Structures are given as C-alpha cells and as structure tokens.
Amino acid sequence: MANGNGNRGAPLIDVDDISKHFGSVIALSGVSMKVNAGEVMCLLGDNGAGKSTLIKTLSGVHKPSAGEIRVEGRRVDFDSPRDALDAGIATVYQDLAMIPLMSITRNFFMGREPVTGFGPFRRFDVASADRVAKEEMHKIGIDVRDPGQAVGTLSGGERQCVAIARAVYFGAKVLILDEPTSALGVKQASMVLRYIAQARARNLGVIFITHNVHHAFPVGDAFTMLNRGRTLGTFRKEETTREEILEMMSGGKELADLDAELAEFARADDSPRARAQASPAAS
Amino acid sequence: MATQAARADERIAQQPWFRKAMGRPELGAVAGAILVFLFFAIAAGGTGMFSALGIVNFLEVSAQLGIIAVAACMLMIAGEFDLSIGSMIGAAGVIIAIPAVTWGWPLWLCILLAFAVACLVGYVNGLIVIRTGLPSFIVTLAGLFILRGLTIGFTRLITGRTQVSGLSPAIEADWLAPLFAGEVGYPLFKAMAGAGLIIARPDGEPLVSGIPMSIVWWLVLTAVCAWILLRTRVGNWIFASGGDPVAARNVGVPVTRVKISLFMFTACAATLYACVQVVDQGSADVLRGSLKEFEAIIAAVIGGTLLTGGYGSVIGASFGALIFGTVQMGIFYTGVNTDWFKVFLGVMLLIAVIFNNYIRRKATSSR
Numbered sequence: 001m002a003n004g005n006g007n008r009g010a011p012l013i014d015v016d017d018i019s020k021h022f023g024s025v026i027a028l029s030g031v032s033m034k035v036n037a038g039e040v041m042c043l044l045g046d047n048g049a050g051k052s053t054l055i056k057t058l059s060g061v062h063k064p065s066a067g068e069i070r071v072e073g074r075r076v077d078f079d080s081p082r083d084a085l086d087a088g089i090a091t092v093y094q095d096l097a098m099i100p101l102m103s104i105t106r107n108f109f110m111g112r113e114p115v116t117g118f119g120p121f122r123r124f125d126v127a128s129a130d131r132v133a134k135e136e137m138h139k140i141g142i143d144v145r146d147p148g149q150a151v152g153t154l155s156g157g158e159r160q161c162v163a164i165a166r167a168v169y170f171g172a173k174v175l176i177l178d179e180p181t182s183a184l185g186v187k188q189a190s191m192v193l194r195y196i197a198q199a200r201a202r203n204l205g206v207i208f209i210t211h212n213v214h215h216a217f218p219v220g221d222a223f224t225m226l227n228r229g230r231t232l233g234t235f236r237k238e239e240t241t242r243e244e245i246l247e248m249m250s251g252g253k254e255l256a257d258l259d260a261e262l263a264e265f266a267r268a269d270d271s272p273r274a275r276a277q278a279s280p281a282a283s
Numbered sequence: 284m285a286t287q288a289a290r291a292d293e294r295i296a297q298q299p300w301f302r303k304a305m306g307r308p309e310l311g312a313v314a315g316a317i318l319v320f321l322f323f324a325i326a327a328g329g330t331g332m333f334s335a336l337g338i339v340n341f342l343e344v345s346a347q348l349g350i351i352a353v354a355a356c357m358l359m360i361a362g363e364f365d366l367s368i369g370s371m372i373g374a375a376g377v378i379i380a381i382p383a384v385t386w387g388w389p390l391w392l393c394i395l396l397a398f399a400v401a402c403l404v405g406y407v408n409g410l411i412v413i414r415t416g417l418p419s420f421i422v423t424l425a426g427l428f429i430l431r432g433l434t435i436g437f438t439r440l441i442t443g444r445t446q447v448s449g450l451s452p453a454i455e456a457d458w459l460a461p462l463f464a465g466e467v468g469y470p471l472f473k474a475m476a477g478a479g480l481i482i483a484r485p486d487g488e489p490l491v492s493g494i495p496m497s498i499v500w501w502l503v504l505t506a507v508c509a510w511i512l513l514r515t516r517v518g519n520w521i522f523a524s525g526g527d528p529v530a531a532r533n534v535g536v537p538v539t540r541v542k543i544s545l546f547m548f549t550a551c552a553a554t555l556y557a558c559v560q561v562v563d564q565g566s567a568d569v570l571r572g573s574l575k576e577f578e579a580i581i582a583a584v585i586g587g588t589l590l591t592g593g594y595g596s597v598i599g600a601s602f603g604a605l606i607f608g609t610v611q612m613g614i615f616y617t618g619v620n621t622d623w624f625k626v627f628l629g630v631m632l633l634i635a636v637i638f639n640n641y642i643r644r645k646a647t648s649s650r
Contacts, residue, residue: 081533082535085534085535091533093533099523099593106523110523110536111523111534111535112535113516115516123510
C-alpha cells in the first residue's frame with residue numbers, strides 16, 4: 001500500500017541541527033538525525049533527555065527555534081499536527097491514541113470518516129468503515145469479532161496496534177511511536193514489536209522511542225542517543241552491541257555504582273539492624 | 284484457519300444477546316419507560332390517562348422536555364453542560380413577546396430574532412468555555428443567572444411588568460406561528476372518531492383533533508439527532524470530542540467548532556421550546572423555564588448519557604423525557620399528591636447514574 005516512491009537519495013526524514021527553547025529552558029540544542037524508508041530508528045535517552053520535545057517538534061506540536069526538518073529532501077514547516085500528518089508523519093502517543101468508549105471502527109476512522117451520499121444526506125459510510133477496520137485488524141493478526149465493540153475491551157497491546165494500523169492505513173510514511181511498549185507485558189510488547197517489523201517491511205520509516213533496550217535492539221536498525229537535549233550520536237546496529245547500547249542508555253557508571261551498592265546491601269543482610277537501615281534506601 | 288474460526292465462534296458464544304443489549308446506552312430508559320407504562324396501566328387504568336386525550340396530554344409534556352433533553356444530550360456527549368437552557372427559555376419568550384406586543388413587529392420576525400439571540404448566547408457560552416478551559420458547568424451556571432437577570436431587568440424596563448400577554452392577535456395573523464402550535468393529522472383523528480375508536484364530541488368532531496406540533500418537533504428532532512450522531516462524520520466528532528478532546532484534536536477533529544455548535548444548538552432548542560409555549564399560550568413570563576436545564580440533564584442521564592461525556596444516546600434521552608412526562612401526568616391522574624414526583628425523580632436519577640456507571644465500567648474493562 002503505502003510504498004515509499006523513489007528518491008532513494010534523500011532520507012525520508014532528515015532532522016538537521018534542531019534547537020528548541022522554552023523561555024530560558026533549552027530543551028533541544030543541535031539535534032540531528034536521519035531516518036530512511038524501511039528502517040527502524042530507535043530514539044533512546046533518559047527522562048528529560050529531550051525525546052518528547054523532539055517528537056513533538058517532528059509531529060508539528062512545537063515549532064523548532066532553530067534548524068530545519070526535511071521530508072524526502074524538501075524543507076517543511078509544520079504549523080499544526082495536521083500539517084505533519086499531511087506530510088506523512090504520523091505520531092502514535094502512548095496513552096492518547098484511542099478513546100475507550102468508542103468502537104474500533106469509530107476510533108480507526110476518527111477525523112477521517114469515509115462518507116457516502118450527497119448534500120444533506122452525506123453520511124458516515126459505516127458498512128465500508130466496519131469492513132476496512134476488520135480487514136486491517138486481520139492483517140495485523142488481531143481477529144475482532146465485531147468492529148463495533150468498544151476499544152476499551154481490547155488489551156493494551158491491541159490498542160497500540162489499532163493506533164499504528166490506523167496511521168499506516170492513512171498513508172503515513174514515517175511512524176513515530178512514543179513508548180508503545182512501556183506499559184505492556186512481555187506477550188503484548190512482542191505483538192507490538194512484530195507489528196513494527198511489519199511496518200518496516202512495508203518500507204515505512206519508524207522512529208521508535210523506548211526505555212527498554214530489549215525491545216529496541218531486536219527491531220532497531222539504528223540507535224540515536226539523546227542526552228540533556230543533545231545527540232550523543234547515531235549508531236548502526238552492525239556497529240554496536242546490546243550491552244553497549246544499554247550502557248549508553250542508562251549511563252554505564254551509574255549502573256556499575258548501583259551494582260556495587262546492591263552488593264553492599266546483600267552483605268549487610270546478615271545483621272538485622274543493618275537490614276533495617278538499608279531497606280529505605282533500597283526502595 | 285480452522286482453529287481461528289473455532290476461536291471466533293467460541294468468543295461469539297461468550298457474548299449472549301442480553302450482554303449485547305446491555306451495551307446499548309438507551310436500554311435503561313427503554314426498560315424504565317415500559318415499567319412506568321405497566322405501572323400506570325394498572326394504577327391509573329380507569330382514570331382516562333390512556334384515552335386519546337390523556338395520551339396527548341402526557342406526550343405533550345414529554346415532548347416539550349424532550350426537545351431540550353435531546354439537545355442537552357448531544358452537548359453532554361460532546362463533554363459539556365449547558366445550565367443556561369432554562370434561562371434561555373425565559374429570555375427567548377420575552378424576546379418574542381415584547382417586540383410583537385410593544386412595538387407591533389410581525390411575529391415571524393420576533394421568532395427569527397429570538398433564534399438569532401439564541402445563536403449568539405450559545406456562541407458566547409461555547410467560546411468562553413473553550414477559551415478559558417473552565418468547566419462548562421460553572422461558565423453556564425454564571426450564564427443561568429446573567430441571562431435570567433437580563434431577562435427580568437429588560438422586561439421590567441420596557442414593559443414595567445414581568446409578564447407579557449396579549450399576543451393572541453399577532454399569533455392568529457402570523458404565517459410562521461402554526462409551525463409551533465398547530466396540530467397535524469386532523470383527517471385521521473376525524474376518521475377515527477367517526478369509526479368510534481376515539482371519543483367524539485356531540486357534534487361529531489373528535490375530542491382530540493390532531494397531534495400537537497410540539498410532539499412532531501420532538502420526534503423529528505430525536506430522529507435527526509440520532510441520525511447525525513450515529514450515521515454522520517459530525518456524529519463521530521461529537522463522540523470523539525467528549526471522549527477525549529486531546530486525542531480527537533490530534534487526529535484532526537475540529538473539537539472547538541463541534542462544541543461551540545452544540546452550545547448554539549442547545550440555546551436554539553431552548554428557543555424552540557419557548558416558541559411552542561408562547562404561541563400556545565399567547566403570553567410570555569420572565570420566569571418561564573426555571574429548572575428546565577436540570578430536567579433536561581436528568582432526562583439525558585436516565586437515557587444512558589454519561590456525565591463525563593463521550594457516550595450516550597438521544598433516543599435514550601427521548602425515552603428519559605417520556606418517563607418524565609408519563610410519571611408527572613400519571614401522578615396527577617392517580618390522584619397522588621404531586622409532591623411525591625420530586626422524590627421519584629431523585630430516586631430515578633440516582634438509579635440511572637449508578638446503572639450508567641456500571642455500564643461504563645463494563646465497556647472499558649479490558650478482557
């Protein structure tokens with residue numbers, strides 16, 4: 001369906017030296033990255049590293065203070081999320097994707113309902129919308145018995161998949177997924193990861209934001225590290241290992257320190273008094 | 284594939300018909316209406332409540348409330364309240380009456396003016412709610428007092444009184460007025476009286492000569508709104524705006540436009556209510572419509588609409604209004620002290636809210 005057409009030379013999305021200031025707060029300073037079609041770019045970084053600001057800039061919520069964004073080689077300026085959508089950049093937020101009380105079909109087509117009929121009798125084409133929703137859900141391996149059932153009855157992973165399927169169906173070229181797996185169990189997370197791989201196979205560019213290296217590493221082709229509003233660099237999968245990524249993500253030193261501290265507690269466990277002292281710190 | 288089909292079948296079997304019916308928001312109101320009818324069929328069977336005249340009577344009460352309940356329900360589904368409905372009824376009444384009586388305007392022009400003012404009031408209500416981000420409950424509560432105060436103040440200033448009467452000549456001469464207070468279906472009722480199906484007066488004319496326009500308005504409004512809600516893009520936007528305005532806005536739903544339009548719609552429905560009353564009674568009173576905003580919200584809630592928005596049914600709201608009208612008139616016919624009506628109302632509301640809450644939990648719990 002949504003195949004990347006031509007222009008192999010330019011990356012699908014090219015973020016060039018983006019900065020974003022909120023008053024005196026510098027949220028982003030000189031962030032650059034490129035995402036190609038058929039590639040999953042994992043955006044990694046601790047809380048406060050600027051991941052959210054970056055994706056909000058890419059999805060048209062914020063305007064960059066400096067720098068530029070190019071989509072397929074053309075410079076773009078987004079005034080609203082709608083502009084970004086029209087340019088083919090679809091963002092799936094972790095919790096703002098779906099309305100639980102509305103049906104799968106109504107959620108799927110929210111804001112872009114197919115219509116039929118003329119003049120005052122133009123109406124929401126429920127029959128074809130139900131059919132498409134059911135088909136698209138089937139394609140991603142979710143067998144809905146009734147597309148009229150409320151989204152609230154779906155599991156968290158299924159909801160993420162509906163949101164992603166919706167973005168893909170409406171012609172997204174770049175998918176931005178904001179921590180789609182962080183609230184999910186192992187099984188559900190793997191359902192979402194499988195679907196990310198499927199989207200890549202359809203030649204979409206995916207920007208995948210996560211805290212979890214075990215989710216990022218299997219599907220990622222490249223990893224961009226953010227720290228305190230700056231990029232620490234982009235690494236191809238072949239150039240790096242899971243352990244290296246993990247170390248960069250969490251700050252290797254802090255993990256080593258934590259290890260040492262925990263070992264200390266384990267030793268202190270012998271004396272009850274020491275345990276009583278240690279437990280508040282351990283929690 | 285075979286296993287998948289088997290799984291699908293198994294899951295359908297887990298959803299018996301009554302669970303499906305439970306998923307409909309209007310179920311409670313329909314069941315409630317049936318119960319109320321059964322009750323009064325037994326309790327008030329011999330009193331003439333279910334004669335043609337009695338039926339038209341309680342349907343007319345239901346219809347007037349139904350007109351505003353349907354609009355309030357649409358707005359509630361979009362996640363907002365309008366507590367200024369009752370004051371708008373009073374305001375629209377005097378806006379129609381004063382120019383017609385005091386300045387001799389033709390009635391149709393007064394009615395158009397009332398609708399224009401209603402659109403403005405609704406627009407301002409909506410704009411303030413959207414711009415300030417304050418709960419519409421508070422904003423329109425302020426609107427309730429401001430509008431009522433303006434109505435009383437200006438009416439006294441212009442006419443020196445709080446009632447405007449003497450509209451009958453203007454109503455009789457007007458071409459637009461029959462649209463609000465006429466009757467339809469006279470030939471049918473005449474034929475029914477002739478066949479002895481309904482009571483005829485001694486001169487052969489039927490005692491009930493047609494269906495009042497308020498009932499027609501109510502049914503048409505319910506049908507059109509149900510269609511908009513369930514079968515148009517705008518309907519989907521209304522559900523989305525109430526369900527989660529941020530998510531809706533993110534996918535391009537014009538939430539602001541939807542909400543402001545619905546505030547204008549509730550104000551216009553209040554004006555329609557006022558038109559029906561003024562044209563029917565030939566007078567207007569500044570205190571008309573007091574507490575109607577709460578009755579409209581109660582009818583919508585009994586109809587299964589959630590106070591939090593995003594879920595509900597105008598058909599349910601209409602049934603809520605029907606329950607309301609039936610009980611109000613039923614208590615009158617059975618001769619029970621009408622004080623008890625308020626008790627019934629409160630209990631009914633409480634049951635409806637608890638029931639709705641249960642339904643919402645069912646609908647949003649993941650399996």
